[in-house]
Structures are given as C-alpha cells and as structure tokens.
Amino acid sequence: MATTPLPNSRTDSDGSAIIRVLSYNIRSMRDDTDALARVITACAPDLVLIQEAPRFFRWRKKLARLAAASGLVTLSGGATASGPALLCGLRATVEHTEDVLLPLTPGLHRRGFATAVVRFGRARLGVLSCHLSLHQDERYEQGGMLLDHLAGMGVQHAVAGGDLNERPHGRTFRRLADELQDCWTTTPWGGEYTSTPTDPHQRIDAILATSGIEVLGCGVPVDLPGVTDDDLRAATDHLPVLAALRVPAEA
Numbered sequence: 001m002a003t004t005p006l007p008n009s010r011t012d013s014d015g016s017a018i019i020r021v022l023s024y025n026i027r028s029m030r031d032d033t034d035a036l037a038r039v040i041t042a043c044a045p046d047l048v049l050i051q052e053a054p055r056f057f058r059w060r061k062k063l064a065r066l067a068a069a070s071g072l073v074t075l076s077g078g079a080t081a082s083g084p085a086l087l088c089g090l091r092a093t094v095e096h097t098e099d100v101l102l103p104l105t106p107g108l109h110r111r112g113f114a115t116a117v118v119r120f121g122r123a124r125l126g127v128l129s130c131h132l133s134l135h136q137d138e139r140y141e142q143g144g145m146l147l148d149h150l151a152g153m154g155v156q157h158a159v160a161g162g163d164l165n166e167r168p169h170g171r172t173f174r175r176l177a178d179e180l181q182d183c184w185t186t187t188p189w190g191g192e193y194t195s196t197p198t199d200p201h202q203r204i205d206a207i208l209a210t211s212g213i214e215v216l217g218c219g220v221p222v223d224l225p226g227v228t229d230d231d232l233r234a235a236t237d238h239l240p241v242l243a244a245l246r247v248p249a250e251a
Contacts (some may be wrong), residue, residue, distance in 0.1 A: 006189065006217045006244040009046050009091065015122035015249025018216065020044055023161030023207050025051040025131070025238035029062055032234035037069035041233050042226030043242050045072075046089050046120065049129035049161040049207070050237075053085035063087075077114025077129060084129035084162065085112040093119040100135050102145060105138050113146065117155055122249035126150060126158030132165050132172065139165060143172040147179050150210070154212045157247050161207040163238065168203060180208040181244045183218035190219030194239045207243045218243035 011017045022045035026036060040048060048070070054062040059079045067074045067087045076097035077085030088094070100113040114129045130146055133139040150158045160180065166173045168182070177185070184192060184206065193200035200220070209219055221227050221242045232239055 001006065004189070004217075006242070009044070011121040011123075015175075017120035017123035017247050018219040019120055019125075019245055019247060021047045021049065021102065021159055021161065021207055021243045021245060022240055023049040023051075023129070023205055024240040025163045025205060025236060027236040027238070028052050029066060031236050032231075033066065033069075034225060035231040036235040037066060038231050039227055039240060040066075040070040040072070042224060043240065045242070046091055047127055047159075048072060048087035049127070050077070050085040050087065050114075051117040051129065051131040051163040052083050052107050052176065055079040055083060064227040076116050081112035081114040082110045083131050084112060086114045086116055086127060086129055088118065091120060095119060095124075100149065101222055102142055105133075105135070106136055108133060108138060111142060114152070115149065117153060122251045123247040124155055124157065125236065125247050126153040126155040128158070130160060130162035132163070134165050136170075136172070140172045140175065143175045144174065153198060156250065157210050157212050159207065159209045159245065161205075163205050165204055173206070176208055179218070180210060181213070181215060183207045183209055183215045183245070184241070186215040186216050188219055189217030190224070190242065191222040191239065192219060194220060196237055197239050200239060205238055205241050207241050209243075209245060212248055214246035216246060
C-alpha cells in the first residue's frame with residue numbers, strides 16, 4: 001500500500017488532539033541501538049509502546065538512553081512489567097502510571113502490562129503496552145485481562161498496542177478486535193506485515209483503540225522520510241507499527 005503522509009501531532013480548536021503512537025518490539029536492545037533510535041525519531045511519536053525492553057543489568061539506564069536518543073522520556077514499564085514499557089514526548093501530561101504483572105503459568109515466561117493515563121491538552125487517554133504469551137490458552141486469557149484492565153482505567157478513550165504473538169485470524173486477536181478497533185484494518189497505511197524485517201510475511205503486532213478514537217492511518221512506516229530499510233532490518237527482529245489518532249477532548 002502506498003504511504004501517504006500522516007498528519008503531524010497537534011491540538012485542534014475543539015480540544016481534540018492528534019497524536020502519533022508507535023508500537024515496537026525492540027528485542028531487549030540487543031541489535032543496532034543507533035538504528036533503533038533513528039527509526040523511532042523519524043516516526044515522531046508522542047507515545048511509544050515498547051515490548052521486550054531490557055529487563056536485567058542496568059535496564060533502567062539502557063531504556064533511558066534509548067528514550068534520550070529518540071527525543072523522549074521513560075514513562076513506565078521495563079523489568080517491573082516483565083518487558084513492556086512506555087516512552088513519551090514532553091507534550092504528554094502524565095496523570096498516572098502502573099506496571100501490572102500477570103499471573104505466572106509454571107514453566108512459561110512471566111508477562112505484564114505497562115500502563116498509563118496521559119493528557120494532551122483536553123484529550124485524556126489510557127495507554128497500555130503488552131507482549132502476549134506464545135501459549136495459545138494463556139494468550140487468550142491475557143487478552144481478556146487486557147480488555148478488563150482498559151475498562152477499569154477510568155477513561156473514555158484508550159489505546160493498546162504490542163506484540164500479540166498471533167495473526168489476525170487467531171482467536172485472541174479476534175477477541176481484541178471485537179471490542180477494540182484494529183487500527184490497521186480501520187485505516188490501513190504504510191506496510192501491513194511486522195515479522196520479520198528481512199522477510200515480512202505476517203502481522204503479529206498491532207495498535208488497538210477504543211471506538212471513540214478516530215484512526216487517521218496505521219501501519220508499518222515504510223517509505224517514511226528518515227526510515228530506511230537498512231535501519232529497519234538492523235534495529236530489531238520486528239517491524240514497528242505507527243498510528244496517527246485523533247483523541248476527542250474530554251467532556
């Protein structure tokens with residue numbers, strides 16, 4: 001699909017906010033971190049929903065360095081959410097953050113959510129980054145927990161994103177898309193497939209939004225100025241998903 005320009009971030013006269021949201025599995029920053037920062041910077045996001053953030057030795061410093069190199073700050077998550085994290089620009093006013101650890105299934109990796117409530121002017125938004133299980137039954141239960149958590153955040157509008165470890169026809173992906181807008185399906189833009197950078201053939205990463213949010217475009221930022229194929233291949237083992245969203249002003 002041809003990539004047409006996404007709108008820039010702004011606040012409109014009615015109080016609504018156009019924001020850019022990026023979801024990105026960064027593989028614990030084990031690849032080319034300079035390329036990673038260049039991709040993030042070129043996408044000009046207001047919010048970055050990260051999966052596989054560093055979780056071990058000096059993980060906070062590594063995440064803070066990535067944020068600084070991308071012109072952002074760390075919002076929440078990392079090891080305290082078992083991998084998911086949130087970065088944001090200075091345009092966001094932060095109301096609340098919470099790192100949520102999900103129930104541990106013996107023998108499987110611990111999962112979690114990085115969450116926050118932020119404001120852009122009069123637009124108030126719940127945010128959640130996730131990395132769902134490789135095990136299909138656990139993944140389905142985590143999808144339900146994601147929906148429950150969004151419903152309990154006390155916000156009218158919310159966005160969730162992450163590595164779902166499942167294609168759109170899977171039952172967990174369908175469960176989420178039945179309750180939330182799958183932003184790529186709503187307004188496709190850029191590329192579709194997120195895995196792998198060297199052979200894009202499947203969409204297992206997504207940005208999802210509640211019904212009151214207007215999706216202005218969503219997809220892999222191919223052909224975006226400043227984003228090169230070499231950087232996308234070098235940065236990590238997933239391709240990012242970028243969405244432009246219009247969030248209504250709070251009543």
